[in-house]
Amino acid sequence: MPDALLAAPARDAGIAFVAATTTDLVAEIQRRHDLWPTASAAVGRLTTGAVLFGASLKGNERISLQIAGSGPLRTLAADAWLLEPETIGARGYAHNPQTDLPVDARGKFDVAGAVGSGSLQVTRSSDVGQPYVGVVPLRSGEIGEDLALYLAQSEQIPSVVALGVLANPRGIAAAGGLFARVLPGTDERTVMELEKRAGALPPVTSSIAEGASAYDLLLQLAGDWALGPIHRRNVRFACRCSREKVEAILLGLGADELLALTRRPDGTEAICEYCKQRYAFTPGEVEALRARL
Secondary structure (H helix, E strand, C coil), X not given: CCCEEEEEEECCCCEEEEEEXXXXXXXXXHHHHCCCHHHHHHHHHHHHHHHHHHHHCCCCCEEEEEEEECCCCCEEEEEEEEEECCEEEEEEEECCCCCCCCCCCCCCXXXXXXXXXXXXXXXXXXXXXXXXXXXXXXXXXXXHHHHHHHHHHHCCCCEEEEEEEEEECCEEEEEEEEEEEECCCCCHHHHHHHHHHHHHCCCHHXXXXXXXXXXXXXXXXXXXXXXXXXXXXXXXXXXXXXXXXHHHHHHCXXXXXXXXXXXXXXXEEEECCCCCCEEEECHHHHHHHHHCC
């Protein structure tokens, strides 16, 4: 089934729920970057987290997540934004995509080992105004727990975040996540009940692999709490790069650097780190850019 993001409040309980299936999205990122298994799990989790955090996006708003870690993956990044009112676009990458570690003691991908210690940065921005940036130290490197820590420390929002990527020799078998945030005024007993329910959930990817939809994931966590109106959005891979943006970057190098590039007989090339799109410029095209300065 197509990837989807669903958001719904349980107003009587005082909790807002979000669920997403991102199998096709993560598979496309894996294909474009030739991600090895552990890298696939890490980038897939972070990108799914960006999608979940993007449930409240409006207009030209964007959510960007970046992890700077001491592990072999080094840097991870993911973005989510509205392609259109009912569709979220998302992308992600790892600095070292060919990272793979032995599974951990639970038989799971060792994402924590691949990430290491470091920091998580969350940026909320739009085409106007200053971006809001929050940074927290990594708690575990498992990404879901680190996103929950960010919400607790930077936005004072108790929450539950569950992310998962299931891979097999053929590629990505399942990917998705759950996100529940406590609304202001919710009592402590409800928070404890939410944590109890989250701890009893089966792995998100197991449910998706068995056919669960984003709606099924919502119901698994919400249980007998009545959900209000459900807002659905489609989810798909997209990138914000363009030839015009690459030209702007080249112009920012200055006249002397552009002159040096015109002397390269094969021209120059830029590759988008998110989608791997190649943008080639002949010496003549670089000279034309230089003439604009």
